[in-house]
Amino acid sequence: MKPAPKTFHVKSFGCQMNVYDGERMAELMAAQGMIATAAGEADLVVLNTCHIRERATEKVYSDIGRLRKDARKVGRDPMIAVAGCVAQAEGAEIVARAKVDVVVGPQAYHNLPGLVAQAAAGQAALDTDMPLASKFGRLPARRRVGPSAFLTVQEGCDKFCTYCVVPYTRGAEISRPFAAIVDEARALVDAGAREITLLGQNVNAWTDGAEEHNRRGLHDLIRDLDRIPGLSRIRYTTSHPNDMTQGLIDAHGDVESLMPFLHLPVQSGSTRILKAMNRSHGRDDYLRLLDRVRAVRPDIALSGDFIVGFPRETSDDFADTLSLVDAVGYAQAFSFKYSPRPGTPAADMDDEVPEAVMDERLQALQAALGRDQQAFNRASVGRTCTVLIERPGKLPGQMLGKSPWLQSVHVMGDHTIGDLVEVELTAAGPVSLSGRVRRLLAA
Ligand code: SAH
Ligand code: SF4
Ligand code: F3S
Numbered sequence: 001m002k003p004a005p006k007t008f009h010v011k012s013f014g015c016q017m018n019v020y021d022g023e024r025m026a027e028l029m030a031a032q033g034m035i036a037t038a039a040g041e042a043d044l045v046v047l048n049t050c051h052i053r054e055r056a057t058e059k060v061y062s063d064i065g066r067l068r069k070d071a072r073k074v075g076r077d078p079m080i081a082v083a084g085c086v087a088q089a090e091g092a093e094i095v096a097r098a099k100v101d102v103v104v105g106p107q108a109y110h111n112l113p114g115l116v117a118q119a120a121a122g123q124a125a126l127d128t129d130m131p132l133a134s135k136f137g138r139l140p141a142r143r144r145v146g147p148s149a150f151l152t153v154q155e156g157c158d159k160f161c162t163y164c165v166v167p168y169t170r171g172a173e174i175s176r177p178f179a180a181i182v183d184e185a186r187a188l189v190d191a192g193a194r195e196i197t198l199l200g201q202n203v204n205a206w207t208d209g210a211e212e213h214n215r216r217g218l219h220d221l222i223r224d225l226d227r228i229p230g231l232s233r234i235r236y237t238t239s240h241p242n243d244m245t246q247g248l249i250d251a252h253g254d255v256e257s258l259m260p261f262l263h264l265p266v267q268s269g270s271t272r273i274l275k276a277m278n279r280s281h282g283r284d285d286y287l288r289l290l291d292r293v294r295a296v297r298p299d300i301a302l303s304g305d306f307i308v309g310f311p312r313e314t315s316d317d318f319a320d321t322l323s324l325v326d327a328v329g330y331a332q333a334f335s336f337k338y339s340p341r342p343g344t345p346a347a348d349m350d351d352e353v354p355e356a357v358m359d360e361r362l363q364a365l366q367a368a369l370g371r372d373q374q375a376f377n378r379a380s381v382g383r384t385c386t387v388l389i390e391r392p393g394k395l396p397g398q399m400l401g402k403s404p405w406l407q408s409v410h411v412m413g414d415h416t417i418g419d420l421v422e423v424e425l426t427a428a429g430p431v432s433l434s435g436r437v438r439r440l441l442a443a
Contacts, residue, residue, distance in 0.1 A: 001120070001121070001122040002043075002077065002078075002079050002101065002119070002120060003043070003120060004116070004117065004120040005034065005042070005043030005044035005078075005079055005116060005120070006034060006035065006043055007034060007035045007036070007037040007041065007042045007043045007044070008026070008029045008034045008035070008036060008037070008042050008043065008044040008045070008046065009036065009037055009038060009039040009041075009042035009044070009045050009046070010022045010023075010025050010026045010029075010036075010046040010048060011039060011045065011046070011047055011048060011063075012048040012084075013047070013048060013049050013050045013056060013059065013060070013084070014048070014049065014050030014052070014056070014084060014085065015050065015052070015238075016150055016197065016199055016237065017150075017152055017155070017199045017200075017201065018048055018049075018050055018084055018085070018106075019150065020150040020151070020152050020199055021048060021083070021084065021106060021109060021152075022046075022048040023145075023150070024109070024139050025046055025048065025083065025109050025112055027139065027140050027142070027143070028109070028110070028112060028113065028139055028140060029044075029112070029113065030140075031140040032113045039067070040070060040071075040074075042078055043078055043079060044078060044079045044080075044081060044116060045067060045078050045079070045080050045081070046081045046082075046083055046112075047060060047063060047064065047067075047080065047081070047082050047083065047084070048083045048084040049082060049083065049084035049085060049086035049087060050084060050085055050086065051084075051085035051086045051088070051089045051090075051165050051169050051341070052085070052164075052165060052166070052339075052341075053336065053339035053341075054339045054340075054341070055339070056086075057086050057089075057090075060082065060086050060094075061097065061098055064080060064082075064098045064100065065098075067080065068080075079101045079102070079116065079119060079120070080098075080100040080101055080102070081100065081101060081102035081103070081104060081112065081115070081116065081119075082094050082098075082100050082102070082103050082104075083103075083104045083105075083106070083109055083112070084105075084106060085106060085165065085166075085169035085170070087103045087104055087105050087106075087128060088105035088106055088107075088128050088168075088169040088170075089165060089168065089169050089343075091103060091105075091126060091128045092126060095124070095126065101116075101119040101125065102115045102116060102118075102119050102125045102126070103125070103126040103127070103128065104125075104126075104127050104128070105127065105128035105129070105130070105169075106155075106169065106170060107129065107130040107131065107135060107155075107170075107171060108127040108128060108129050108130075108131070108135065109135060110135040110138040110139055111127050115127055130171045134174070134176065136152075136176060136180060137180070141187050142184060142187045142188050142191050143191050144191050144192060145188055145191045145192050145193050146192065146193070146390065146417070146418075147192065147193060147194045147195060147388055147389070147390055147417060147418040148193065148194070148195040148196075148197065148233075148388060148390055148402070149188045149191075149193035149195070149196055149197070150196075150197050150199050151181065151184055151185060151188060151196050151197070151198055151199060152176070152198075152199045152200065153175065153176050153181050153198045153199065153200055153203060153206050153218075153221065154173065154174070154175045154176065154199075154200030154201070154202065154203050154205060154206040155170055155171070155173075155174055155176075155200065155201060156170045156171045156172045156173045156174055156201060157170060157172075157173060157201045157202055158172055158173045159202065159240060159242075159278075159280070160278060161267075161277050161278050161279060162276065162277055162278045162344060162345040162346040162349075163277060163307065163310065163338060163339075163340075163341065163344055163346040164341070164344060165341045165343070165344060166201055168343060168344075170201055173201075173202060173205055175200075175205075175206045175207050175208070175209060177208070178208050178216065178221060178224075181198075181221060181225075182224060182225065182228075185225050185228055185231065186228060189228055189229075189230045189231050192418060193231070194230065194231065194232045194233065194388060194418055194420060194442070195231075195232065195233035195234070195235065195259075195388055195402075196225065196231060196233070196234055196235070197234075197235040197236065197237060198218070198221070198222075198225075198234070198235070198236040198237075199236075199237060200236075200238070201238065202238070202239070202240045202243055203218060203236045203237060203238060203239055204217075204218050204236070204239040204240060204243040204244055204245070204248055205240065205243040206218040206221060208220075217245055217247055217248065218236065218245075218248055219245065219247040219248040219250065219251040220247070222234055222236070222248075222251050222255055222258055223251065223255060225257075226255050226256070226257045226258070231257065232257060232386075232388070232420055232442065233257055233259050233386075233388060233404075234255070234257045234258050234259065235258075235259050235261060235406075237263045238263055238265060238305075239262070239263065239264055240264075240265075241264060241266065241279075241281045241285065241286050241289055242280055242281055244264070244289055244293075246292075249292055249293050249296055250296060252293060252296050252297040252300060253296035253297055259404045259405075259406070260297055260299050260300045260301060260404050260405060261300065261301045261303065261331075261404070261405055261406045262293060262300055262301070262302055262303065263303040263304070263305075264286075264289075264290070264302065264303070264304060265304050265305035265306075266279075266283075266286050266304050266305075266306070266324065267279060267305060267306060267307050267310075268306065268307065268310065268313070268317065268320070268321050269283050269317075269320040269321035269322070269323060269324030269325070270283065270313070270316075270317035270318075270320040270321060271283045271284070271320075272317060273310055273312070273313055273317045273320075276310065276311070276312060276346075276349070277307075277310060277346070278345075283320065283324060286324075287324070287327060287328070290302065290328060299405075301331035301332070301376065301405035301406060301407075302328055302329070302330050302331055303330060303331060303332045303333055303334075303406075304328070304330055304333045304334075305333065305334045305335070305336070306321065306325075306333060306334070306335040306336070306365060306369075307335075307336055307337075307338050308321070308335065308336070308337055308338065308353075308358055308361040308362050308365055309337050309338040309353035309357065309358035309361060309362075310338045310346065310353070311338070311346060311349035311350065311351050311352050311353065312349065312351045312353075313338075313353050313361075318361050318364075318365075321365065322364065322365065322368055325365070325368050325369060325372065326368070329372050329375070329376070330369060330372050330373070330376075331372075331373060331376040331405055331406070331407075332369075332373050332376075332406070333369045333373075335362060335365050335366055335369060336362075337355075337358045337359070337362050338353070338358065340352075370430065373430070373431070374428070374430050376405075377407060377428035377429070377430070377431075377432075377433055378428045380403070380405065380407065380425050380428060380433060381425050381426065381427060381428050381433070382424075382425065383424075383425050384422060384423065384424045384425070384438065385403050385404055385405075385422075385423060385425065386403075386404060386420055386421070386422060386423070386441060387401040387402065387403055387409045387411065387420070387421050387422075387423040387435065387437075388401050388402055388418075388419075388420050389401040389411075389415045389416065389417055389418065389419045389420075389421065390402060390417060391417060392417075393410050395412075397412050397413065397414075398410055398411070398412055399411055399412075399413070399415045399417075401421070401423075403423075403425070403433070407432065407433050408431065408432040408433070409423060409425065409432065409433045409434070409435050410432060410433070410434045410435070411423055411434070411435050411436070411437050412437075413437055415437065415440075416443065418443075419440060419442070419443055420440075420441045420442040421437045421438075421439065421440055421441060422437070422438045422439050422440075422441055423435035423436065423437055423438065424436045424438055
């Protein structure tokens with residue numbers, strides 16, 4: 001038995017939604033009167049985990065080990081709670097393997113305070129339910145956030161790509177109600193946000209659930225949020241090619257606060273592999289879709305996710321991925337080696353690609369993506385754009401912000417976090433730009 005914790009620390013390991021969940025768990029504990037502190041001093045450490053690839057999952061166990069060891073050295077024995085997608089996927093197994101005090105899934109974390117109390121009373125505390133009633137209504141209101149904030153509008157996934165655990169760890173696709181989202185967006189702006197990134201595993205599948213003839217989609221939500229005074233920038237992620245409606249494409253043409261950036265994962269450039277992945281779109285569908293987006297917003301920055309070494313991927317398939325990358329010219333992208341995940345259909349597929357081949361392909365892909373990112377950054381030099389100041393830079397007097405195209409931009413001068421400034425981009429490095437501030441647009 002451990003005493004009821006007075007201090008806590010939340011550590012998030014996963015995607016942006018996982019980070020959002022971490023913030024909301026922290027707010028929930030703070031609302032219970034607990035005080036946020038560093039991991040080494042906290043009575044309760046919440047590990048908010050990710051299950052997407054094997055390495056992410058294994059990291060949880062090594063982290064628990066390290067946490068215990070460090071604590072023991074100074075005579076401490078903190079309560080450990082495992083939250084997030086590993087909690088959902090492994091449940092009681094984590095308690096058996098790592099003897100943690102609390103396990104709570106991503107749809108049940110509104111119950112965290114109760115579970116912590118249960119653990120303090122010496123009882124097993126595990127909740128991986130996926131209740132129909134959403135957790136969101138039972139979380140405290142947002143109070144203080146940075147200039148750029150996340151807002152989950154949609155959760156879960158019905159797509160069942162053959163390699164992916166998300167449909168199992170996050171459950172079926174659900175959309176939060178329109179009014180609840182608008183309320184939270186207003187609260188975020190009141191709490192200091194000037195930019196909001198709408199989050200969903202398939203964010204563009206967001207719907208208000210009405211009858212088909214008057215059903216609203218993500219673009220309607222964006223158009224409504226665009227009217228909130230003080231909200232200068234709207235972004236959304238992650239979108240799925242099949243849910244990219246004409247309405248959403250059109251919004252990129254005429255909603256000023258909607259930033260010219262689209263993260264649209266494709267995973268592979270080979271239609272054969274896309275089929276084996278159950279992506280339900282081919283290479284050409286994807287390329288045609290991007291043409292339509294670029295037709296309304298020619299300067300849009302494109303981003304994607306790629307998996308190399310999916311079972312049966314041949315060198316021809318991989319060449320198709322490289323040629324798709326060439327055709328698109330991504331402003332940035334994420335790429336991963338395929339990781340077989342327990343319980344997914346792909347984990348049972350034969351003809352695995354050898355590790356060394358995967359390494360080689362990943363390297364070649366990352367070189368191509370790096371080259372394109374640099375080219376995109378170089379082409380931005382000379383442009384004048386808005387930059388939202390997010391934090392101090394490394395050099396004295398330097399501040400760091402983001403361009404509309406999600407590039408990191410360094411500027412010098414006396415600016416405050418949250419300022420929106422007009423900047424002339426003057427130089428490009430491989431992953432960031434420098435610029436000269438012309439004027440302050442909003443403080
Ligand atoms: N819903 C999003 C992605 C969520 S997971 C979408 O469909 O685009 C984020 C990324 O992790 C995926 O786009 C994919 O590139 C990668 N990923 C997912 N499962 C993986 C696996 N088993 N091995 C390697 N990468 C994986
Ligand atoms: Fe995973 Fe595919 Fe769903 Fe994205 S769309 S979360 S990759 S199953
Ligand atoms: Fe990881 Fe779960 Fe996000 S598996 S990527 S934390 S949805």
